[in-house]
Amino acid sequence: MKEKTTVADIDRSRYDFRFEEDENDFLGSGLTAQIVNELSAEKNDPEWMREFRLHSLDIYNKTKMVEWGPSIDELDVDKIVTYIRQKSRMNTDWNDVPEDIKQTFENLGIPQAEQESLAGVGAQYDSELVYHNVRKEVAQSGVVYTDLESAMHDERYAEMIKSHFMKLVPPTDHKFAALHGAVWSGGSFVYVPKGVKLEIPLQSYFRLNAKGAGQFEHTLIILEEDSYLHFIEGCSAPKYYEAGLHAGCVELYVGKNAALRYSTIENWSKNMYNLNTKRALVAEGGKIEWVSGSFGSHVSYLYPMSILNGEGARAEFTGITFAGEGQNLDTGAKMIHNAPNTSSYMNTKSISKSGGISTFRSAVVVKENAVGSKSSVSCESLMLDGISRSDTVPAMDIRTKYADVGHEAKIGRISDETVFYLMSRGISEQDARAMIVRGFADNVSKELPLEYAMEMNNLIGLEMHGSIG
Amino acid sequence: MSELLKISDLYVSAEEKELLHGVSLSIESGSTHVLMGPNGAGKSTLGLTIMGSPEYTVSGGNIVFEGEDITGESAYERAKRGIFLSFQDPVEIPGITLSEFLRNSLEQITGKHMKLWDFKKKLKAAMEILNMDSSYADRDLNVGFSGGEKKKSEILQLLMLEPKLAILDETDSGLDVDAVKTVSKGIEEYKARTGGSLLVITHNTRILESLDVDRTHILSAGKIAAQGGAELVEDVLKNGFDKYIGK
């Protein structure tokens, strides 16, 4: 008799703690021009931003819901509290961060990580950045790492932000991009000057704490010519019964011959709707590398797009998605080749178990002018039981003959032969299965910085049913 | 004997790595040369470079064939001049039959239209020499062929195209005794019929038994380590490469 062992759910207990919110802090549910105006006033927006928010709200009201992908019928956006103003203002010294917030971050191990290996940490607790620090030497090199709101009021960056903000992801892109444009709050602004190569990564850590709250942070990163940056984004949220919404937006501008590595581990709680939009514009000779792990959320729509806009621009996407019980994770990437000799490479793995649904969705577009371009996509899916679901939905749109486009996909389960082989070398069946799943995820974990790889291993928490030790 | 191929101080690289560092050798019309060397010495690189593989870049030196510098020419132009390479691992090309392919090749190389009947006759005769079943002619080029069948298919093409210089890249490796005999018969036939030159890349003597070796070159780490006559082959087989590669 074949006894199927099951892989345990991700251990999220470390993340399931929270502190009570003061109900008075809520600005009210539902979305009207009045709310947007209030929000704008609260944030002391420049006038152009207030107009931008109202314009986005208008687009939001006129835009239809997406007609493909997982159902988001249960999500009542009007009920999501769009903004929670944290009592605390920006802090640059960890000692000034309020105790309960500090406790949360310390539980997540953020300050230690910063001390040990990170150049700077920006943590967003609900809607505003509460803690911000960039190491002195990093700041001296001219690198700017701050929150978007203050940068908008700093005359050195005001114009830069105005000319880049939601230009890559316009509010017309889709309904949740419009919502984001109207109510965005918090997030990071990073500027790396010409020729500066940051050896140590910058990290931001997002958390959603308030019940039913939406989080709409905006990340804007601009890399000038010949610069390098590794930016790490981590997300988690404790468990609540009301559905939460995350509709963030990430805009990355990679200059000529610059390289940006953008790593994410997303571990929102399982009632979260994660409708995030990420996009990179890569100039001549530049490179974007995405490393993405999706473990949390109830529903996810996440397809980072790379627009290869200059000759020889490159993009790489490495991703893993783990969908467990009650999760419908629709993830993938989009590659747009819009210049000669560009190249893109996509390598993804997805795992489905305990009734979870994972969908790999991709688009590779090679435009007429992208002569000499190359694209290769490889995606693999693993079904860990017979009650889950795994779909693969790639699309290619190729408009020049001077291109090489390859695509391969595989779906299957853990092969009995492999388990047998490992068992014949003295490994128990449980261990063999766990080993195979870990090996399956290996190409992603080895792309992550060490502390994140360890976090991912914790997240996968591959405890086998009945395993001993 | 007149000089057919002359390679002078050839530097070759692939993917920014230099593989050959100043190789020189020349091959006279009608002669038989042997190229030996340890694994990774650059033997196949040299063969593929003479044929004009786009995977390799010549970064120095030149290749002259019948007095003309062909270093910058495409594989197609070199084939028309009479250079042939028997690939170590020939590609499989589905949808194009062996006979269709060969007929096109032959017409391109000779520049003459060949009547189907004449072509079939010539093909049948060549296949008989190699003990190839006539059904192979209608099979897709190398598709599903075993290792030995692929090598026979290469020698069949050699017999059909009758080049002036044939480079045989480990045509005998992985073949059983009978298959080596068959392939050798094909090579002898080529030699007898055309008087062409050979550059044989090999690890053993069986394929050389029926050939009169004129000259032997030993390649090591991308350089010619030794050159000599037929006796060099014997010596290498008996004592190994060590003394030639300075170990």
Added chain:
Amino acid sequence: MNTVKLNTLPAPTFSWLGVNDTQRELDEHNAQSITLTEKRTSIDVSADSAFDINAQDGENKFAAMFIGGENSLQIKTNVDIGSSSQVTLVQVFESKAQTVSEVTARAAGNAKFELIQLYLHTTDTVSQADVTLDGRKAEFTANIGYLLDDSDDLDINLTAKHLGRKTVSGITAKGVMNGNARKTFKGTIDFARGCAGAVGTESEDVLLIGEKAVNKTVPLILCAEEDVEGSHGASIGRVDEQHIFYMMSRGLPEEKIIQLTAQSKISQTVNSIGDEQTAERIKLILGQGDEDE
């Protein structure tokens, strides 16, 4: 005339790609019903038709349709294959007018359905095939070949639905696009819960020759069963560089290599036809009939 959505992708995706469906103006379907009862049928189709092919009790049926003529066409083909029976359907599309075809097939235990479709310079074709592998060990193979020119427009939507245990599907598409031809190939392998032991493979190999050709490839795998093996691959672009070098080293210039490779894409599909007469007729259409002697 009604505007009708055709070739709906079984799992829709990003709408901006324009692959979720295609729309056409259609007349009322004025079909003449035809049941193909013979063991072997070869038929010219130039008017709206609804075909029925039914193979039972170990029967093995072959049908070839040459679909052409001057008028816009709607063709429906319903294939029902009983246990241990087999149907081979060859459809050769060569019409210069709008053609809408729909094949629906169902295969019982150990039944086999072989679908061969060739699209030869068809101006505007929308072709759908839904194949349901109902019974244990039912098998489906599809060999699709297309040769498109100028502003030819082709939209194919093929689905193999695995219901039965140990069912097998294999979809192979090979084609050549000249001029500013447009083509969308949607191929779906759908593993339903319970189809344990099923295997599905799909591949497309597209040679782009035309400077302005537009190729869209959408290969889906939908999977609700653990014990399956599914894979798909696609290769789009020029002739493989190793192939070019090999053929060049045997004296062929690049133009000749492209020409030969283009021919090979179609001949691979033609060669999958077991019926000599049908294969010969297609070769004649392609101008590749046996020459001289």
